[in-house]
Amino acid sequence: MLEYIFNPSSVAIIGASRDPSKTGYVILNNIIKAGFKGKLYPINPKADEILGLKAYPSIESVPDQVDLAIIIVPAPIVPSIIEQCNKKGVKGIVIISGGFSETGAEGEKLEKAIVEIIKKSKIRLIGPNCQGINNPHVGLCASWPLITAKGPIAVISQSGTVGATMECWASDEKVGISKFVALGNKADVNEIDLIEAFSEDKDTKVISLYLEGVSDGKKFMEIAKKVTKKKPIVILKGGRTKLGAKAVMSHTRSLAGKDEVYDAAFKQTGVLRVDEIEELYDVSKALALLKLPKGNKVLIITSSGGSGILSVDLCEKLGIALPELPKKIKEALKEKLPPYCIISNPIDLTGDATAERYGIVIQECANAPEIDAFFTIFGDPIVGAAEVIKESMEKTEKPIVVAFLGGGEVEKSEKEKMQSYGIPVFPTPERGIKALNALIKYSRILSKH
Amino acid sequence: MLEYIFNPSSVAIIGASRDPSKTGYVILNNIIKAGFKGKLYPINPKADEILGLKAYPSIESVPDQVDLAIIIVPAPIVPSIIEQCNKKGVKGIVIISGGFSETGAEGEKLEKAIVEIIKKSKIRLIGPNCQGINNPHVGLCASWPLITAKGPIAVISQSGTVGATMECWASDEKVGISKFVALGNKADVNEIDLIEAFSEDKDTKVISLYLEGVSDGKKFMEIAKKVTKKKPIVILKGGRTKLGAKAVMSHTRSLAGKDEVYDAAFKQTGVLRVDEIEELYDVSKALALLKLPKGNKVLIITSSGGSGILSVDLCEKLGIALPELPKKIKEALKEKLPPYCIISNPIDLTGDATAERYGIVIQECANAPEIDAFFTIFGDPIVGAAEVIKESMEKTEKPIVVAFLGGGEVEKSEKEKMQSYGIPVFPTPERGIKALNALIKYSRILSKH
Numbered sequence A, B: 001m002l003e004y005i006f007n008p009s010s011v012a013i014i015g016a017s018r019d020p021s022k023t024g025y026v027i028l029n030n031i032i033k034a035g036f037k038g039k040l041y042p043i044n045p046k047a048d049e050i051l052g053l054k055a056y057p058s059i060e061s062v063p064d065q066v067d068l069a070i071i072i073v074p075a076p077i078v079p080s081i082i083e084q085c086n087k088k089g090v091k092g093i094v095i096i097s098g099g100f101s102e103t104g105a106e107g108e109k110l111e112k113a114i115v116e117i118i119k120k121s122k123i124r125l126i127g128p129n130c131q132g133i134n135n136p137h138v139g140l141c142a143s144w145p146l147i148t149a150k151g152p153i154a155v156i157s158q159s160g161t162v163g164a165t166m167e168c169w170a171s172d173e174k175v176g177i178s179k180f181v182a183l184g185n186k187a188d189v190n191e192i193d194l195i196e197a198f199s200e201d202k203d204t205k206v207i208s209l210y211l212e213g214v215s216d217g218k219k220f221m222e223i224a225k226k227v228t229k230k231k232p233i234v235i236l237k238g239g240r241t242k243l244g245a246k247a248v249m250s251h252t253r254s255l256a257g258k259d260e261v262y263d264a265a266f267k268q269t270g271v272l273r274v275d276e277i278e279e280l281y282d283v284s285k286a287l288a289l290l291k292l293p294k295g296n297k298v299l300i301i302t303s304s305g306g307s308g309i310l311s312v313d314l315c316e317k318l319g320i321a322l323p324e325l326p327k328k329i330k331e332a333l334k335e336k337l338p339p340y341c342i343i344s345n346p347i348d349l350t351g352d353a354t355a356e357r358y359g360i361v362i363q364e365c366a367n368a369p370e371i372d373a374f375f376t377i378f379g380d381p382i383v384g385a386a387e388v389i390k391e392s393m394e395k396t397e398k399p400i401v402v403a404f405l406g407g408g409e410v411e412k413s414e415k416e417k418m419q420s421y422g423i424p425v426f427p428t429p430e431r432g433i434k435a436l437n438a439l440i441k442y443s444r445i446l447s448k449h
Helices: A023-033 A075-088 A103-122 A160-172 A191-199 A216-228 A244-253 A259-269 A277-289 A305-318 A328-336 A355-365 A385-395 A408-420 A429-448 B024-035 B075-088 B105-122 B162-172 B191-199 B215-226 B243-252 B259-269 B277-290 B305-318 B329-334 B355-365 B385-395 B407-420 B429-448
Strands: A010-014 A037-041 A068-071 A092-095 A124-126 A134-135 A138-144 A150-157 A176-183 A206-209 A235-238 A272-274 A298-302 A375-377 A402-403 B010-014 B041-045 B066-069 B092-095 B123-128 B132-135 B140-143 B150-157 B176-181 B206-211 B232-238 B271-272 B298-302 B373-378 B399-402
Touching: A010 A023, A010 A138, A010 A160, A023 A037, A023 A138, A068 A075, A068 A124, A075 A092, A075 A103, A092 A216, A103 A124, A134 A385, A150 A191, A150 A277, A160 A176, A160 A206, A160 A277, A160 B305, A160 B407, A176 A191, A176 B277, A191 A206, A206 A277, A216 A259, A235 A277, A244 A402, A259 A272, A272 A277, A272 A429, A298 A305, A298 A355, A305 A375, A305 A429, A305 B162, A305 B243, A328 A355, A355 A385, A375 A429, A385 A402, A385 A408, A402 A408, A402 A429, A408 B162, A429 B277, B010 B024, B010 B140, B024 B041, B024 B140, B075 B092, B075 B105, B092 B243, B105 B123, B105 B329, B150 B162, B150 B191, B150 B277, B162 B176, B162 B206, B162 B277, B176 B191, B191 B206, B191 B215, B206 B277, B215 B259, B232 B259, B232 B277, B259 B271, B271 B277, B271 B429, B277 B429, B298 B305, B298 B355, B305 B373, B305 B429, B329 B355, B355 B385, B373 B429, B385 B399, B385 B407, B385 B429, B399 B407, B399 B429
Parallel strands: A010 A037, A010 A068, A068 A092, A092 A124, A150 A176, A150 A206, A206 A235, A235 A272, A298 A375, A375 A402, B010 B041, B010 B066, B066 B092, B092 B123, B150 B176, B150 B206, B206 B232, B232 B271, B298 B373, B373 B399
Antiparallel strands: A134 A138, A134 A176, B132 B140, B132 B176
16 A cells, blocks of 8 residues: 555645745645656645645545645644545545644644544555655655655655755765655554565665664564565664663654664664664665675775775774785786785775776686675776776676775766766775675675575 | 975976876976966976976076975986985975885885985975875965865875865865875874974964874874864874784885874873764864864754754763753743744754754853753754854854754755855764764863863
8 A cells, every 4th residue: 555655646735835935835846846747736725726736625625536645734633634535535645744742642642533543544644743755766755855866775764854864865976765754753654564665666775764763673573584685774773872762752752772672683684783874875875786795805906005094994893804815816916007006905006096907906806706895995086987997897796895085076077977877986985894894794694594 | 494395485396297197297287276376397307398387407407496396206316306406405395206115125225315315404305105285375286186275274194095085075165274294104204293383383273184103102292292282183093903004014114003002192192083084074174163162061953853863872972961951041942932842952943943943042052051062953954054053153152063964955055155154064963973072072181281
């Protein structure tokens, strides 16, 4: 039934507004601007037309079938609106409005009233108290800001902002998203339902979550265990500390739970846990776009000695192996590279490195069993980096993780090119190595199954 | 004497080239493009003119006094060039060329020969084997990429790339730099000389370093202790692990040393240590642009519950206090803010937060002794954020640290405005809190003195 929420033929926006400062305007405007091809019905008893579309006084007065209703009206009247939706045969509902269980006893009653109606119906409900949903693949941006970049990452977030941040970055870097869901109070649909749904979604390669609590521990573990065999799940968990858990209570009324319990549960089920929002994005991006390594043996190729050293430090800390190259490869490289290049691990191509040198090294090690993955650091304005990495990726089954930094305008244009080729670029060695570590970890998780 | 290196009246580029692929072209071109006002003398025996400037066959044939020589010629002829510079009365030299002690015994001899000449002269030397220097305040970009943004951060780096990355970010965000120095092999001038020099530099507010080893431990501690009483020193140290230290040896021949020793030395001398390149930048940016808090008591103001929770988790981990507001302020805020705002710490202004609400909270707490600093999270497309923060900064002596995320195009334009006002913006709650923590730490260091 979630299909009607993410891929509806017709959508009613209940509480659509002509005032650009209102959420009811923003949502309708974003759906229009995102290019939604289905039917759109603004519902507002005080308007005949909104944003060029005929408006209806109520959902009941819409002449056609409505698959999905987006609700942005004051909390007290939401239960009666849901009743009307039910009568109309609406299949999916997203309640953006706040004022429910997150506000206290009064709101809790309202939320219970909604759940009562939903339970007796076939309707599936997202929210209330959420930042909506987005499916760029059909132009359904029932959320904000306006995000239209299609891509492989499904974002499920108990915080609208954290989810929107993932969307913004994925849009800026042309990675794109497959789905976005702000969970809100999880009155009906929760993260477990969505993980299950997105595990079957052909547009989704990675499922990325910000969570403050899990709705049903046992069920979560059962589903997560199953899904991680097919697709990676990456989770950032808020409320790890005592004070954090207290803040969670007043945000979404979730029980943050003991952090050690989550840690153990994530490990057991093959969920990749991350510590920061940027890491949630970096790891998701890497898993969505790169091949998986067969093991943890990495060759670092760099033009910057310092960046190589920072990478080595982090590899040692994370347990990533940095093997010496076999003699035969070393000798071949010595012949093909300038004599001042340092043929070790890292391979230091030095400050005057050309893009071609990276290609030479990767080609030479493309099939070497001693190496499972490449970490290439472009630490200068190196022209042609994008082309060389693109070509190299066709010549090896091993993943190539790219960090680009210190390259000024050349860096910007090469990064843009790489992004247009679907090659993820990381802004520092540290962020690149953490992303690579996630590839290694997920590869291990898959091989255990 | 370092004054002649960073603020010369005349500069000779020995090894200037007409070939755009050569460093000797890039350096001359960047100095011209950066708008250097002093005299420029390209030295190249095979050219009459380079980039529109009259070229000279040797430094001796230059008709005027030369303050600074930038050397980009093959290592074997560098000693004789230095001799010529000495005869000419050159006061400062930067050797970009590699091929010295970093390459083995042969190169070591060459470097020793250079040091011999320098020791007997009044010349101060930076390098060899380095990415040059930059002083945007006089348009002297004798380095790459081209960076012209003037600002308060002095960057000293044992890695050209790590330093250039700091320059690039500071340029992109209009923070700017005061000086950039790539240390290279530190044959003469080392990080200690530069820390001392920049402690007196009126354009420098923060001294930021990437180091792989310290040249003279005792002297370093003596100088660092003195300087941190006046200006903050922030250090990222490469080669923390065993393998990292090994890589340091082959990069700059530095002895990375035991990490615990560095840790203790940094703590004793009031140096702020960071773990990643981005943190080096974030912390430097905060210290350069923000006021210092009197203590560690922070009020978090957010439109995003989730971002608030992630901030709380990190505050607890770092030992930042999040006091409850006094009853009187709470009551005042309850009157002035919508009833659904959560008046706690974090203060959650909720998803429909306007910029004005942030202003109301800051004004109410501007003089409250219970609070030492504000952490404001704009977690939505909040129009007017820049103006409100600018005005608020004028009304309180407490620092206001800003994180902005999930705001799409509005975020980009508000961020640009804040940057034009000299207000630093952090892209995530985590990076903002780490920067705020550095402000707290440095304030503590100052109060101990």
